[in-house]
Amino acid sequence: METPILEMKSITKEFPGVKALDNVTFSVRRGEIHCLVGENGAGKSTLMKVLSGVHPYGTYSGEIFIEGELQKFNGIRDSERAGIAIIYQELALIPELSVYENIFLGNEVTNGVVIDSNESISQAVDILKKVGLDVNPLTKIKNLGVGKQQLIEIAKALKKKVKILILDEPTAALNETDSDNLLRLIRGLKEQGVTCILISHKLREVLEIADTITVLRDGKTVTTLDVQKDKVNEPILIKHMVGRSIENVFPKREKVKVGKELLRLENWSAYSYALGRDILKNVNISVHAGEIVGIAGLMGSGRTELAKSIFGNPDHYRLSGKVFINGVEQKFRGPHDAIKSSMAYVTEDRKGNGLILIEDVKQNITLANLKEITVGGVINENEEILVANKYCSELNIKTPTVQQKVRNLSGGNQQKVSLGKWLFVKPGIMILDEPTRGIDVGAKYEIYTIMNSLVEQGMSIIMISSELPEILGMSDRIYVMSAGKIKGEMPVEEASQESIMALAVDY
Amino acid sequence: MESLKQTKSETGQTESFLDILKANIGQYFMFIALVVIMIFFTITTDGVFISSRNISNLINQMGYIAVLAVGMTLIIVIRHIDLSVGYLAGFLGAFSAIAMTFWGWPVYAVIPAVMIMGILAGMLTATPVAKLGVPAFVSTMAAGLIFRGALLLVTMGTGTIIINDQVFVAIGNDYIPDINLEGFLPGRHKLTLIIGLIGIIFSIFSAIRSRRTKKSYNFQVPSFGLFVAQLVLISALIGYVAWILSGYNGISWSLVILLLVVGVFQFITTKTPLGRHIYAVGGNPEAAELSGISVSKITYIVFGAMGFLSSLSGIMYASRLHSATTTAGLGFETDAIAAAFVGGVSAAGGVGTITGSIIGALVMMSLQSGMNLMGIDISVQYIVRGAVLVLAVVFDRITRRNQ
C-alpha cells in the first residue's frame, strides 16, 4: 500500500476550556480530493490550522507525517516549504491593492532592490490563466466580486509549488455559478496531481467532488468514507455529522394568514458617493406580518445595499423614495432609528460589521438592546449572563462559557451569536442577510425552525440569500433583484430555480 | 453549612487560582511591576521613597497627569488620539488665572466656566473627526497649536500670572481638614484613617453583596478561600495607603479630585450602557453603528470628556504652581498617552481600563520620583522612562497574542 501523502496521528489540541481536537486521526491519499465535514465547532478549521503551522508544533500533541516524514512546523512558512497551501475561511486579500500586488504580497518580485512590476504583472497573467480567470492584473481587488476574489486567493496559493491545497469553506460566499467554476478548477488541479483538502457545509457539492470524506464530531474523527465504495449519500453523511437523521432540510410551517403590511418601499433609489453610481433604482416592495419574503439575485445585485439603505442607511447613500413602517412614513437618521422602529438586520459579513470579535459572547448578544438589562442606568451583568445563556442554548451555540471572546468561536457559531443578538432585540421586521452562510446542516434546520416560529408569531422576515434551495424552501414570496432593480416578484408556488435565474441574470 | 454550599457552587468547571492568574496576567502584571518598582526604590533610597511625605508628594504631582490619562484611555479605546490636551490644560489654567486676577471673577464662577470651556473645546476638536472622518491625529495637533497660540496670546502682556485666590490654590496644595480626637494617635491624620476604614468596610460589603447576588443566580463564584484572600488583600492595600498618607498631612484635595474622577469614569465604563457603547465603537465601529450606536455621538462624548478632564488638569496644575505660565501643559499629552499605554490600552481599539491607566500613571510617576530621590540625572531618567514604556507595551502584546 502506498504511503499517504499526509497522515495526522492522534492530534489533540486544547484551548482554555475547550478540547477542540481529541485524538484525531486523518489520512489523505496522494492526488485525491478529500472533504472534511462536521458540525460548527467540530474542529475542522482547527485541524487544518494545526496542519499548516498556525498552531505550531508543541501547542498540540500528536504527529504529522508528510510523505512518511515527521513534520514539526513552527509557523506557516514551514508548512509552505513542505508544499502545503491553505486558504482560510475568511478571505485575506487587501481590497485597496491590485490583483497582481495581492498575488505577490509577501513574495514581491524584485530586481534586487525595487519591485519589478512588469515582471510581476506578466507572471501574474500566467498564474491567473492557471485558475482560468480573465481579469486585468491591475484591477483593484475591491472592484471584483467575491467569486473572483476566491479564485485570486487560489492563484496566490498556486504561485508556489503546492502539493496539498487546503480550502476552508471556499464556496460559502459564492453563488452556484461561481461555486461550479471553483469546483471545476479543483478537479483540474487534481488532474495536475495536486492533492486537495476541502472543508464545506454544502453537502451536495461535497458528494459531487469528493473521493474521500472524513467526518469530525466534537473534535473526534467519526469515520472516513470512500464516496464510491461506501455509496455515500446525503442522509448517511448527515447522520454521521449530527448523530441523528434529519428528514426535511426545510421544516414545515403552518401557513398562517398573512397579516397587515409592516414594510413598504415606494420608488426607493440610492446613489453611492463611494462608488459614484446608482446602486438601487426605483425599488417597490411590500412585506407583511407573518410572511418570509425571499430576495434572490446574484452577488452585487444590490441586495445588501437595499437592506442597509432601509436599515438607517449607515453608508450614507443619497436616498430618494419613501419607506413606510406599519403604514407610517419614516425617515431614519441612522440604524438606531430603525431599531427603534423594531427592525433588525443580521449582516452578511459577521466579522466585518456584525460582531465585535474582541468582546465576549454575552456582550455581543446584548449590545443592540442594552436597555432591556439596564436598571437605573446600570447594566445588570447577572441578567446579561442569563440572557446570553438562553440564546446559547436556544441556538445551540458551542462555547465553553458566555465569557468566551467571540473571536475564539468557530465560524458557524459566530454566525449564531450574530443571530442571537438580533433575536434579543425582539424585532417586528427582521432582515436576514445570508443567514445560514457557513452553518452546518443541523444548525440550519434549527435556524429555519426559529424563523418559522417567528413569523408564526406575526413577525415578518426578509431573507436575502444566494442559495436558491433556501430561497425556494423557506420563502412565501420571492423578489428577484438584478443591477439594483427588482426584476420580478412571485409567490413561491410559481417559482423555480430556472425562473429565478432567468430574472437574476437579466440586466 | 458554608462548606456544603461551597462545594455546590464549585461543581462544574472550577477555575483554579492559577487559571485566573494566567487569564489575567496582563492585568495583574503592571500592578506587580508597580509593587516591584516601589520596593526597589524603597530599598535604594533607604525608605525615603515610601515615606509618608514622599508618597503624598508623588500623588499630588501625579494628579494633573492622571486625570488626563483617564480621558486619554477612552480616546485611545475609540481608536483616536488627542495631542491637544496639554496645551488646552495650559490655556485653561491661564484663563482661570486671568479671570481671577485681572477680571476679579470669583473662584466659584471661574471653575465651572473653565470646565464648560474645556468640554466645548474638546467637542469642537472632535467635530472634523466625528463628522468628516479627519484623523484625530491631525485635528488634535491643529487644535494643540491653536491652544498653544492662545496661551501665548493671553500671557503675552504679563508673562507669568500669580494666583492669590486661597480656595483656588488649595486645590493643588492643601489637604482635607482633620478632626480632633484628644490624645488618640497623635501625629496621625485621623480623618484619613477613618475614610480608609470606611473604604474598607464599603468594599467588603459590596463584594459580599455581589457574591450573594451571583449565588442567587446560581452562577459559579470563586472559592471561599480565594474570595477571602482577595478581600484581605484589597483591605490591606487600602489600609496601608491610608496609614501612609495619615503620617503626613492626610488626603490632599488633589487626591480627592483624582479619586472622584476615577470613581465616576470607572463606573461609567464598566457599569453603564454608555461605557459599553464606547468599547463597542472601539472594538468595531461598523458593527457598533449597525447595532444602533451612533459612532459620531460617542466620539463627541469622549472628546468632550477629555476636554473636561483637560480643564481639571489645567486647574490642578495652575493651582499647584500658584500661577499660570507660558509653558504650562507642555508635554502633558505625552505623559498621559504613556500612562495609558503602560496601563494596557491598545491602539487597535476596544481595549483598556481606567484602573489600568491609573496604575500606568503611578508607574511612570514612581519612576520619576524614585530616580529624583536617587539623584539620577534627568537625561538618564528620560531614557529609563522611554525604555519602560516600550517594554510595557511589548509585554502587553506578547501576553495578548498568547491568549
Ligand SMILES: Nc1ncnc2c1ncn2[C@@H]1O[C@H](COP(=O)(O)OP(=O)(O)OP(=O)(O)O)[C@@H](O)[C@H]1O
Ligand atoms: N483560538 C481559539 N481559542 C479558543 N477556542 C478556540 C480557538 N479556536 C477554535 N476554538 C474552539 O475550538 C472548537 C473548534 O473550532 P473550529 O474553528 O475548528 O470549528 P469548525 O469545525 O471549523 O467549525 P465551523 O464549521 O463553524 O467553521 C470550537 O469550539 C472553537 O470555539
Ligand SMILES: [Mg+2]
Ligand atoms: Mg471553520
